[in-house]
Amino acid sequence: MVFSLLPMQAYGVERVQQQEDFGVLPIEGELEVNVFLYDISLSWFQARDLTHLHQLLRDTKVIRPSAKSQLYSKGREFVPFEFEVSLRLFVPPTEVQQEYRSLLNSMVSKTPFQIAQQAVEFASTYGMPLAWTDQTIRARDALYVFSYLTEKYFPETAGKYAIFLFCGIPAMGGNRPAIYYTYGQSPDTGAYLADFGLSIYGGAWWGRYFYVDLCSYPPQKFYQQLKPIFEYGTATERVYHVAQLIDIIIDMEFVKSLTYKPRYNVQTLFDVIVIDATVAGVGYDIIVRYFDPELLSKAFRTLVPYNFFTTRLREVELKDVPELSQAIQYTPQGILLLPEKAYDVLKRRGIIDESIREVMDYVPAIILFTTTTSYVDEPGVLGAAIDRRDDPSLPLAASGATYYEELIKSGLTALLIHEIGHALGLRHPHDDFDEYRNSKASFFALTYFTETVMSYSRSWVVGFNREEIFEELYPIRTFWSIFDLDNVDRAVVCLLLHEYEQDYREIIHSLSSAGLDLGEVPEIGEALDLARRYSLMALEEFRDHNYFDRASFKGLGAQLVSAFD
Ligand SMILES: [Zn+2]
Known part of the structure; x- marks a missing residue:
């Protein structure tokens, strides 16, 4: 955010507009959702090309055109903002797809012995050969592959909301599905906690990214909702499945309101x-x-x-x-x-x-x-x-x-x-009030593996050691997901703007009740001008989804030690 780009308004000069000039809510903006397809064949969906697939997905009417937030779970109004969802599909060029395969394959390694028992249980629920669970991929390593390729080949989308749809089978040599896991140690007790079958995963250190391996097996309790794509009989069913996944990720991960009003500076x-x-x-x-x-x-x-x-x-x-x-x-x-x-x-x-x-x-x-x-x-x-x-x-x-x-x-x-x-104010990743459809939504299967202490999975425990690892890419020093941080920050920005609007209204009202206008009290005009400049900065940052850039919010009282500093 560049300071000089802000409209500098002298309240003494533009007195006529003053009464209306404080309004910044509700906020509107764009939510770019970038969907990358790695080793996904368009023929599975009977799509001629990417444009056709885009059309097929849109025709389902499942993917929301707008993501908004204005409610608490109990129906009270707060956090009024609305993003227009713009869905963009990408098929990386052949060389990038080859690099993806070799990178993903290089992430395959021997399953840590501490969690071997859970691996065996996973294999036996699906009747898989035990050997398959001996060589597995740590979920965060798979996400790292996509993060790395995005920074390298698609820098214009880096750090933005992205969904990576892929099929891990070719990368595994074409004969078996990849199996993903997370594990960690409880900070209090040292116990090893693990989850296997993370066909969907996100929210961790690697940015606003979410991946879905359309060809792998989920934990058995989620099999009905997350079957491998080849178990869906028709192209129509597959299109519908993918559309639903994209919509739920937008709603339950990318944009979500809080249960309670956030507090600020208390x-x-x-x-x-x-x-x-x-x-x-x-x-x-x-x-x-x-x-x-x-x-x-x-x-x-x-x-x-x-x-x-x-x-x-x-x-x-x-x-x-x-x-x-x-x-x-x-x-x-x-x-x-x-x-x-x-x-x-x-x-x-x-x-x-x-x-x-x-x-x-x-x-x-x-x-x-x-x-x-x-x-x-x-x-x-x-x-x-x-x-x-x-x-x-x-x-x-x-x-x-x-x-x-x-x-x-x-x-x-x-x-x-x-x-x-x-x-x-934080919710579970799986609970939601769907502000777009004005309904309650829940999709436990998809959000179980969002890496946050707010999920019901065990995977967040790795987060307790997070500081020492992953410094370079997206250094979140916390065990909340990036989506938790975004949701809280978004709500706080709205809260601050809401307070600004109210204060402004009151000041103008008090002045006019006293028979004064701003031109006669230059000090107040200057203070309001400054407040307005900060609120416009906050608004711009909000539209850029740059909530975590707390330096911009310094004037609003933010501390500079955050999960990103
Ligand atoms: Zn809970």
């Missing part, structure tokens, strides 16, 4: 309250062993570097607060935490002190710790955020339920980062 206290409901009262020492408050703060410093966080950890034993049993139910599926009830009990007891909100933002995180399976709200759900009653656009508290076995596998820190991530 101090927040994370007040972690662990309710110990273990049979033996396993105790505070174990919780402390599996909790790293510094990692928790670091996580949020990289996500929202314009805010400040403090963490407090406390334990509440059931025997000391027997009323808490109203918030805990023993069900056949495990122990259920009712977070709103728990909140009320803890508040009555003075353990949660809402008066803290007078001096700083306050997010209690209520964690139930049990000996056997436990959950929040419904079976399988490990945590949830609850709304503030006076302002449902803000969270009241984060909540979570964990049991001993889960805790020693994944750790308390990761659980807390995930749950507080919800409380700050």
Whole structure:
């Protein structure tokens, strides 16, 4: 963004337009979605050429022409912006395709022994020869190949939203599908966690890129939605499948709104309250062993570097607060935490002190710790955020339920980062409110492998070690996906612009009520002029999808230490 390109407006001079001049919302812009086809035959779709394939995809009417965001999950208006989706298809030239094959093939290596067992399980669910899972590809290495080729041969699309559709079979020598995995170690416990069959993957260090290997096998639970392309019988079905994948990636990864209004330039206290409901009262020492408050703060410093966080950890034993049993139910599926009830009990007891909100933002995180399976709200759900009653656009508290076995596998820190991530507005990659169709959407299969602490996969654990690796390409120093960062940043820019508009309106209104106009109060005119210049800068950055370039937002108060610095 070049400063001198901004229209310099002297408010004293153009007084006539002042009343209308503050409006910058809703924002409109273009969302370029670049789709690259590597080793994909147009004949699978009965397409004559690329233009024809583009037409076929458009004719399905599945791919949204517009990606917008204006809602919270509960239907309140916020973050009003709209991108016109422009879909561009690319078939790289033969030499580039050859380079792709040899690069992808060079990424094949022996599966790490720590995760060999998971590999064997994957092979046996599909009745694959075991030898196939001995030589596999780490998902991020495959994404690296596409990132590298894009920077080298398509620099005009580098860093923009891109989907790489490919078939890994030719690169594997033409006789078997490629098998992708991620794995990592829990930072708290050292346990190895792994996922196999990442036929779809993205959101990691390599930029705003997402790949889909149309020829590989997904984890079996996703087989119905992500069958290899050759198992779709007709060309029409294949076109439809690809159109659906593209549309869902645009909606659920590239453009997505937040659950809660983001906060800006505030101090927040994370007040972690662990309710110990273990049979033996396993105790505070174990919780402390599996909790790293510094990692928790670091996580949020990289996500929202314009805010400040403090963490407090406390334990509440059931025997000391027997009323808490109203918030805990023993069900056949495990122990259920009712977070709103728990909140009320803890508040009555003075353990949660809402008066803290007078001096700083306050997010209690209520964690139930049990000996056997436990959950929040419904079976399988490990945590949830609850709304503030006076302002449902803000969270009241984060909540979570964990049991001993889960805790020693994944750790308390990761659980807390995930749950507080919800409380700050982030969604799971698989949950969405579809603002374009005005409907709720969910596509677990596609988004399971977005590499973020907000997904249900285990793959994010590698992110904890991210700093040392991948410095050059797209150095995100965090374990949130680039899409999380984009979504939060986008919402924050909208919030700031929204506040600017409101302030402007109020100032003009106050002046005119006092019988003054801007020309008579030059200092105010200058201040508004500066504010307007910053808001226009922010708007330009927004349209360029350059949310992370926080240097441009310095004037709006952003800190300069972010996930990219
Ligand atoms: Zn969650």
